[in-house]
Structures are given as structure tokens and as C-alpha cells.
Amino acid sequence: MAAPDHHDAGPAAHPHQHKELLSLAGWLAALVGCVEYDTTNRRAAEATRQAAWSLGEESGNTEVMAWAQEMRAWFALTRGDYRGVLAATTTGHDVAPHGSAAVQLHAQKAKAWARIGDRRQVEVALDQGRALLEQMPYPDNLDNHFAVDPAKWDFYTMDCYRILGAAHDPASTENKLAESYATDILRTGTDATGTELTPMRNAEARITLGVISARDGDLEQALIHGHRALTGSRLSLPSLLMVSRELGTLIHDRYPASPGATDYLNQLRHLRDTAL
Numbered sequence: 001m002a003a004p005d006h007h008d009a010g011p012a013a014h015p016h017q018h019k020e021l022l023s024l025a026g027w028l029a030a031l032v033g034c035v036e037y038d039t040t041n042r043r044a045a046e047a048t049r050q051a052a053w054s055l056g057e058e059s060g061n062t063e064v065m066a067w068a069q070e071m072r073a074w075f076a077l078t079r080g081d082y083r084g085v086l087a088a089t090t091t092g093h094d095v096a097p098h099g100s101a102a103v104q105l106h107a108q109k110a111k112a113w114a115r116i117g118d119r120r121q122v123e124v125a126l127d128q129g130r131a132l133l134e135q136m137p138y139p140d141n142l143d144n145h146f147a148v149d150p151a152k153w154d155f156y157t158m159d160c161y162r163i164l165g166a167a168h169d170p171a172s173t174e175n176k177l178a179e180s181y182a183t184d185i186l187r188t189g190t191d192a193t194g195t196e197l198t199p200m201r202n203a204e205a206r207i208t209l210g211v212i213s214a215r216d217g218d219l220e221q222a223l224i225h226g227h228r229a230l231t232g233s234r235l236s237l238p239s240l241l242m243v244s245r246e247l248g249t250l251i252h253d254r255y256p257a258s259p260g261a262t263d264y265l266n267q268l269r270h271l272r273d274t275a276l
Helices: 015-038 042-059 062-079 082-095 100-116 119-134 152-167 173-188 199-215 219-229 237-254 259-275
Strands: none
Touching: 015 042, 015 062, 015 237, 042 062, 062 082, 062 100, 062 237, 082 100, 100 119, 100 152, 119 152, 152 173, 152 199, 152 237, 173 199, 199 219, 199 237, 219 237, 219 259, 237 259
16 A cells, blocks of 8 residues: 655645644555455565554654554564564654553563563563553453453463463463453353454464363363364464464474374364465
């Protein structure tokens, strides 16, 4: 998505109105870029993200700029470029250290540090993000992609502890915390009729439970959770593939001779091929 030709606004456009239009275009570009990345159109998503950054810069909207960096961090995380995540979060915090994007940037930073294996930095990032989130008013509209749902912080924390738990015994604090957060996410993310209120969070919570089960030697439960996670709706393929690969690798390494494991790995390969 290329940035518009700003000269088209015409000489009669009021400077304030012109900046407001650029700002709105920046928000739209950021939203479109997220949708493009969710649907695995990575090249278009990056071009749109850069347009959002430029539009935020020209309009003076630092929050749009910070969200463009949050997108950069997210893209890098799903590619396994963890130092790229840290670079993006630094830039984002430099331009807008106190807004909703800053909260998300702390979350992306925590996820990157977890995958790097630095427990202390994970705790610092989670504490900073939680403290900032607690200072903010509750969002008026949780359907707004750029409003941070306070309940989502447990989702980010779950991700970090699941990763950190790989280096510990299945009964460790890290694994128990990941399991507890995942269970709570599924409980609050499903209504009394069984309708999924937060499909993507629920999918990653199920993968987390699958990982914990696999670490604990329960392949049957791991496969039940793994298959269920891949059949949900409104799934962000890059994020889903990133966490599903954790369970897939664990199952491949520990249960290579199981027919059930083979079926799950084939399902995961099909999903990966779909995303290419």
C-alpha cells in the first residue's frame, strides 16, 4: 500500500485538516497491514507498514508510528528474528513511550527475550508492560484493534512462560504458570454456549496445553489440544504457525513412531504449505 500523493489535497486544504487526513490514512494503513500479514501476504504487509510509518511521521501522529514499529516487531517475531524484535521495540518506545502501542511493544519484547532465553529480561518487560497498562483507562471498544484489552496481558504472559518452561522439568513453576494462564484464557474466551469469544487466544492456549501435556508424557492429550487449535476460526496463520511449530517439534522429537503424531505433523505441514 503506497502512501498517497499528498499534493492531491490541493492548495485550499487547511493544514490541520490535511494532517488529520494523513493521520487517518496512517491508522487505516496499519490496520490493512495487519490483515495482510494475518493472511500471509507478507510483502504487501511490509509495504503497507512502511506507509503507515510515513503517514504517521508526516501527520505528527507518534502513536501511528509506534504501531508501525509494533507491526515490525510482530513480523520479526514470527520469522524468528528476535534481535529484530528488540530493535523495533526500541524505536517504537522512543517515538511513543506511554500509549497503547507501548504496551504491545513491551509484550513483543518479552516474547523475544523468552525465545532468546533471558528470564530476567522477560520479567522486566512483562512488569513494565503491566504497569503501563494499569495506568490506562479501560478501552471503550475492545473490537478496536489498536485498543489493548487488559485481559490479553495474561495471554502474553502465558506465551513467555510456555517458552521458558522448555528448559525446565514439566512440574516446574514456568510450566505450571503457563498451564494455569492457558486454562484461564480458555475459560474467559468461551461463553456458556461454547461460542469462541477470542478464537486466536484460545487456539494458542490449546497449543500451550498441548505443549505442557507433551512435556509431561501425555501424547494423547497433546494431540487433542494440537488438533483443536488448528480447526478454529479467524486464525492469524503466521502467529499460529509459530506456536504450533513448538508443539510439532516436541512431538516429532519425543514420539517419532506414533501414528497419531504423524497425523498431527502432516496437518501442520499442510497448514504451513497453505501459508507459503
